[in-house]
Amino acid sequence: MELANAGVNGSAVLQARGIDKHFGPVHALKNVDFSVHAQEIVALIGDNGAGKSTLINALTGVFPYDHGEIVFAGRPVRFASPHEARSAGIETVYQDLAIAPHLDSVANIFLGREYRQTGLLGRLGFLDKDRMYAETSAQLKQLGVRVPNLRRRLVTLSGGQRQGVAVARAVMWASKVVIMDEPTAALGVAQTALVLNLMRQVRDNGIPIVFISHNMPHVFEVADRIVVLRLGEVVAELDPRQATIDDAVSAMTGSLRPRSMSNDRPAEVRHGR
Amino acid sequence: MAGEPRGAEAQPDVEEQPATWSARLSSSIIYFILPALIIVFTIISRQSFFNPNNFQNIAIFASTLLLLVVGSTFVIITAGIDLSVGSVLVFSSVVAAQAMVTLSGSAEEVRAREYPNQLFGISAGIVLGVLSGLAWGLLNGVLITKLRIPPFIVTLGTLGMSLGLALILSGGVNVPFVPPTVQSEIGSRALFIVPIGTGQFRFTVPVAVATVVIVIAALALHKTRFGRYTYAIGSNADAARRAGINVDAHLIKVYGLSGMLAGVAGVLDVALFSTASVGSHASDNLSAISAVVIGGTSLFGGIGSIGGSVVGAFIPAILRNGFVIQGIQPFWQQVAIGAILILAVYLDQRRRQAEERR
Numbered sequence: 001m002e003l004a005n006a007g008v009n010g011s012a013v014l015q016a017r018g019i020d021k022h023f024g025p026v027h028a029l030k031n032v033d034f035s036v037h038a039q040e041i042v043a044l045i046g047d048n049g050a051g052k053s054t055l056i057n058a059l060t061g062v063f064p065y066d067h068g069e070i071v072f073a074g075r076p077v078r079f080a081s082p083h084e085a086r087s088a089g090i091e092t093v094y095q096d097l098a099i100a101p102h103l104d105s106v107a108n109i110f111l112g113r114e115y116r117q118t119g120l121l122g123r124l125g126f127l128d129k130d131r132m133y134a135e136t137s138a139q140l141k142q143l144g145v146r147v148p149n150l151r152r153r154l155v156t157l158s159g160g161q162r163q164g165v166a167v168a169r170a171v172m173w174a175s176k177v178v179i180m181d182e183p184t185a186a187l188g189v190a191q192t193a194l195v196l197n198l199m200r201q202v203r204d205n206g207i208p209i210v211f212i213s214h215n216m217p218h219v220f221e222v223a224d225r226i227v228v229l230r231l232g233e234v235v236a237e238l239d240p241r242q243a244t245i246d247d248a249v250s251a252m253t254g255s256l257r258p259r260s261m262s263n264d265r266p267a268e269v270r271h272g273r
Numbered sequence: 274m275a276g277e278p279r280g281a282e283a284q285p286d287v288e289e290q291p292a293t294w295s296a297r298l299s300s301s302i303i304y305f306i307l308p309a310l311i312i313v314f315t316i317i318s319r320q321s322f323f324n325p326n327n328f329q330n331i332a333i334f335a336s337t338l339l340l341l342v343v344g345s346t347f348v349i350i351t352a353g354i355d356l357s358v359g360s361v362l363v364f365s366s367v368v369a370a371q372a373m374v375t376l377s378g379s380a381e382e383v384r385a386r387e388y389p390n391q392l393f394g395i396s397a398g399i400v401l402g403v404l405s406g407l408a409w410g411l412l413n414g415v416l417i418t419k420l421r422i423p424p425f426i427v428t429l430g431t432l433g434m435s436l437g438l439a440l441i442l443s444g445g446v447n448v449p450f451v452p453p454t455v456q457s458e459i460g461s462r463a464l465f466i467v468p469i470g471t472g473q474f475r476f477t478v479p480v481a482v483a484t485v486v487i488v489i490a491a492l493a494l495h496k497t498r499f500g501r502y503t504y505a506i507g508s509n510a511d512a513a514r515r516a517g518i519n520v521d522a523h524l525i526k527v528y529g530l531s532g533m534l535a536g537v538a539g540v541l542d543v544a545l546f547s548t549a550s551v552g553s554h555a556s557d558n559l560s561a562i563s564a565v566v567i568g569g570t571s572l573f574g575g576i577g578s579i580g581g582s583v584v585g586a587f588i589p590a591i592l593r594n595g596f597v598i599q600g601i602q603p604f605w606q607q608v609a610i611g612a613i614l615i616l617a618v619y620l621d622q623r624r625r626q627a628e629e630r631r
Contacts, residue, residue: 087476098515100508102575103501111505112516125497156628169580 019068046229089176160191314595344531352574359557365539369402370549411490414525460544507574
């Protein structure tokens with residue numbers, strides 16, 4: 001598998017081996033191997049129903065898987081809930097933007113991790129709003145995410161700004177891996193550029209990203225490695241510097257053209273079983 | 274690859290949007306209704322309205338409703354509803370009154386208006402009244418979160434159950450022989466008296482309890498993590514769940530709070546009227562919900578404040594009082610409140626449409 005190493009520096013941070021998952025009669029994941037290495041953006045692509053979200057949900061403990069094993073930071077793990085995965089340093093940006101639109105940016109970024117005041121007031125649950133504001137402000141500045149007035153409720157912000165907050169929240173808290181499920185789906189051109197830049201920056205800071213997307217130009221612009229799922233199986237691993245969008249689409253749809261299979265084109269295609 | 278320029282040119286989406294002042298103003302018109310009412314009634318009724326004794330009457334009249342309103346504010350901010358509060362109030366007042374009567378002396382002694390154990394009896398009645406309210410609230414919360422039944426249905430069910438049980442316990446009549454000490458030492462006891470002009474405002478225990486509850490609730494809602502989670506759950510329960518918040522546990526607490534405050538209101542009702550009045554309070558739940566909504570809390574959750582709800586509770590209280598003084602049939606108050614409720618929700622919707630940009 002010489003190609004699996006394309007764009008990979010260092011060992012796997014998160015590695016899934018032989019993951020199998022059934023939903024009743026539906027075989028949603030079939031013996032899936034998937035790994036995330038330090039300093040890489042690995043794209044996970046596939047048609048609707050290919051098993052992208054199922055794989056991510058199995059990895060992060062949203063639901064259990066039937067067979068297989070997951071090794072995280074060198075140790076076998078089995079997260080019982082997304083909360084456990086988060087505690088271990090894996091943050092997920094969900095497709096449907098898991099934000100509370102009536103809260104402001106600071107409240108959303110600190111949701112579930114609020115700082116409390118010291119002493120008796122803190123024990124009574126009083127929030128340290130100033131400290132959370134200052135920390136959010138500093139972190140967003142460092143990340144290059146600009147949100148107008150952190151105290152404005154998200155409902156008053158544009159879609160791109162809200163996405164910025166959701167991404168910033170994940171990046172701020174992720175210590176090991178960030179998973180992004182269609183983070184650019186609802187964004188305009190400029191906002192997309194912002195999010196893609198942010199992803200590169202996070203990667204360069206040493207935190208790998210799993211990037212789930214339908215948008216091939218975005219994937220090819222930012223990914224270091226592309227894993228293609230089809231009908232619950234990993235059907236290809238591509239190097240975006242050498243493969244083409246056509247190769248990716250062919251692998252996704254299963255209509256492999258001879259061109260991408262032939263000669264020394266490094267787009268390795270593994271057939272499932 | 275990392276050398277892409279970042280900065281303002283890549284982020285045209287970040288300019289400050291001008292605040293929609295006109296929309297914001299339109300929703301705060303509700304806050305002007307209260308002072309406007311006070312001014313109008315003062316002009317037309319003069320001293321008979323604008324005097325401390327009358328304000329004291331208004332405050333006493335509003336004190337039990339305010340407790341229900343505080344509980345409903347939390348519930349409605351979570352995008353829930355509690356229809357059971359009025360019935361739970363009645364249930365708790367029956368439990369409190371009967372405990373006070375039975376534990377203060379033997380049946381003969383009580384009939385002879387003698388209460389040898391009244392300190393114990395009254396204390397136990399207060400505790401049991403509050404706890405019975407809490408129990409109904411926790412039951413609401415558990416049914417809503419664990420059985421996944423909508424709050425409207427659960428609390429409609431417990432409305433009927435608690436009122437029915439209250440009537441069974443009391444035999445359908447107001448509980449008699451409540452120790453008079455309850456009224457003299459709690460219901461009408463003034464903790465301190467504020468002299469104002471020619472009159473005085475007696476700060477009675479029910480008014481004090483309502484004030485303390487309002488202050489604590491406002492701090493809890495706006496300053497603590499409990500309040501933050503209340504808003505977050507109402508705004509997007511899934512997001513709250515994904516952020517690691519135990520949504521079910523929080524909702525059980527919120528409904529428990531609402532029930533407990535209804536229990537406190539039931540005890541105060543006994544103290545104010547020296548009996549458990551099973552016939553009144555039938556529409557207290559709707560009064561509480563209207564007050565909360567008039568005060569700017571959204572029935573869809575995520576938005577609201579204690580201060581708004583308090584204003585929303587005083588508008589009907591002052592209307593009724595002013596109409597009575599003017600000799601207008603107090604039933605007009607219901608008509609006016611209905612209209613104000615519709616106006617409040619209309620203005621709230623307008624504000625939100627202006628605010629939510631896409």
